[in-house]
Amino acid sequence: MSERDFIFKICICGDFAVGKTSLIKQYIEKQFEKEYKPTLGCDLFRSDIDIEQDAKKIHCRLVFWDIAGQEKYLQVRPLYFQGCRGALMVYDTTRPETFQNITDSWLKDFKGNVREDTSYILIGNKVDLEESRLVSTDKGRELAKKINATKFIETSAKTGDKVKEAFKSLVIAILKQFGEIR
Ligand code: G3D
Numbered sequence: 001m002s003e004r005d006f007i008f009k010i011c012i013c014g015d016f017a018v019g020k021t022s023l024i025k026q027y028i029e030k031q032f033e034k035e036y037k038p039t040l041g042c043d044l045f046r047s048d049i050d051i052e053q054d055a056k057k058i059h060c061r062l063v064f065w066d067i068a069g070q071e072k073y074l075q076v077r078p079l080y081f082q083g084c085r086g087a088l089m090v091y092d093t094t095r096p097e098t099f100q101n102i103t104d105s106w107l108k109d110f111k112g113n114v115r116e117d118t119s120y121i122l123i124g125n126k127v128d129l130e131e132s133r134l135v136s137t138d139k140g141r142e143l144a145k146k147i148n149a150t151k152f153i154e155t156s157a158k159t160g161d162k163v164k165e166a167f168k169s170l171v172i173a174i175l176k177q178f179g180e181i182r
Pocket residue numbers: 014015016017018019020021022023125126127128129155156157158159
């Protein structure tokens with residue numbers, strides 16, 4: 001079996017309080033290492049994942065860039081996105097304005113600052129709050145199609161529902177983009 005190593009910078013995008021930090025923590029569980037970069041206004045988290053496919057074992061180190069409290073400052077975003085290989089675009093299914101801001105703000109900035117072929121998936125978070133839901137699954141799916149997201153997944157960072165799947169599918173999309181797997 002052949003082995004390859006990669007390091008990917010992953011950006012977690014979305015308005016304040018959509019659940020970006022909670023998603024990362026839920027994914028990484030207890031083994032997370034956090035490093036705050038005050039000059040960047042970002043927390044960095046690290047996590048490793050092995051993808052086995054086509055008789056290949058691909059070892060990926062993921063470095064998550066979590067924008068911390070500076071979500072609304074557009075001028076910090078070019079630095080935030082520099083060198084980004086993949087992104088999660090996260091909205092809160094109970095707050096339609098966060099859904100709107102994916103297209104009005106986050107995606108626009110992302111596209112303007114990363115290579116054209118950079119993968120991203122759309123995440124509708126907080127599905128455990130079903131009684132407060134204001135953005136339907138159909139609307140999410142429709143948006144993912146419109147913006148050409150690799151995938152659309154609804155998650156709960158609280159219960160952990162679909163969180164692992166979301167991160168893994170992003171890594172697979174990046175590896176496909178790199179031609180490492182089919
Ligand atoms: P952010 O990093 O995008 O700013 P956070 O968002 O991860 O800090 O989450 C913001 C608040 O939403 C937190 O509540 C967090 O616990 C909550 N939250 C995040 N994801 C979910 C989810 O899937 N379901 C529910 N019910 N709540 C979620 P507090 O009260 O700590 O501010």
